Amino acid sequence: MNFKSALLAAALLISTAAASAAPITLTPSLGSTTEYSATFAGNAAVNSFTLDLTSFGAATEFFGQVSANLTGGSGYNVTGVTFDGLSFVPVTNTSGKNSSDYWTLDLSSLTASVHQIIVSGTPLGNSPGFVGSLSLNVSAVPEAETYAMMMAGMGLVGFMARRRRNQA
Numbered sequence: 001m002n003f004k005s006a007l008l009a010a011a012l013l014i015s016t017a018a019a020s021a022a023p024i025t026l027t028p029s030l031g032s033t034t035e036y037s038a039t040f041a042g043n044a045a046v047n048s049f050t051l052d053l054t055s056f057g058a059a060t061e062f063f064g065q066v067s068a069n070l071t072g073g074s075g076y077n078v079t080g081v082t083f084d085g086l087s088f089v090p091v092t093n094t095s096g097k098n099s100s101d102y103w104t105l106d107l108s109s110l111t112a113s114v115h116q117i118i119v120s121g122t123p124l125g126n127s128p129g130f131v132g133s134l135s136l137n138v139s140a141v142p143e144a145e146t147y148a149m150m151m152a153g154m155g156l157v158g159f160m161a162r163r164r165r166n167q168a
Contacts, residue, residue, distance in 0.1 A: 021048040021116060024134060036136050042119055043076070043129035049117040056112045070101045070132040075124030082118045
C-alpha cells in the first residue's frame with residue numbers, strides 16, 4: 001500500500017511540475033509608454049509561459065501585432081508558437097544550431113487578463129535551448145463616462161446650433 005501511495009504522489013508531483021508555466025514579465029520599451037517587451041527562455045520540446053496583463057487594468061487594450069523573436073542559442077529548432085491557442089505565423093523559420101526565428105500574430109485586441117504562450121520545437125546538441133523576446137503595443141480604452149461626456153457635449157453643441165438657427 002505504501003508503494004502505491006508513493007507512486008501516486010510522485011506522479012502527481014511530476015504532473016504539477018509539467019503543468020506549471022513560467023511567467024513572462026512585460027517592461028516598457030526604452031522611452032515609450034505604448035510599447036512593452038519581455039524576454040523568456042526554454043529548453044524542452046514544449047515550453048509553456050504565462051503572460052499576466054491584469055496589472056494594466058480593464059481600461060487597457062493591447063493591439064496590433066504580437067511578435068516573438070526566438071534565437072536557438074546553442075541548439076533549438078522552433079516548430080510552433082501559440083498564443084491562447086492561436087498560432088503565430090513564421091516570418092523567418094530556420095532550422096539548426098544558432099538559428100534565429102521570427103514569428104508574428106496579428107491581434108485586433110487583447111484583454112487585460114492572463115494569457116498562455118507555448119513554444120514547441122526540437123532541442124538540438126549538448127546544451128539545447130532558446131531565448132525569446134516578445135513585444136506588444138498598448139493603448140488606453142476610454143471609459144464609459146468619457147463617451148457619455150462626449151455625447152452630452154455633442155448634444156449641447158447641436159442644441160445651441162439649432163437655437164441660433166431658429167432665432168435668425
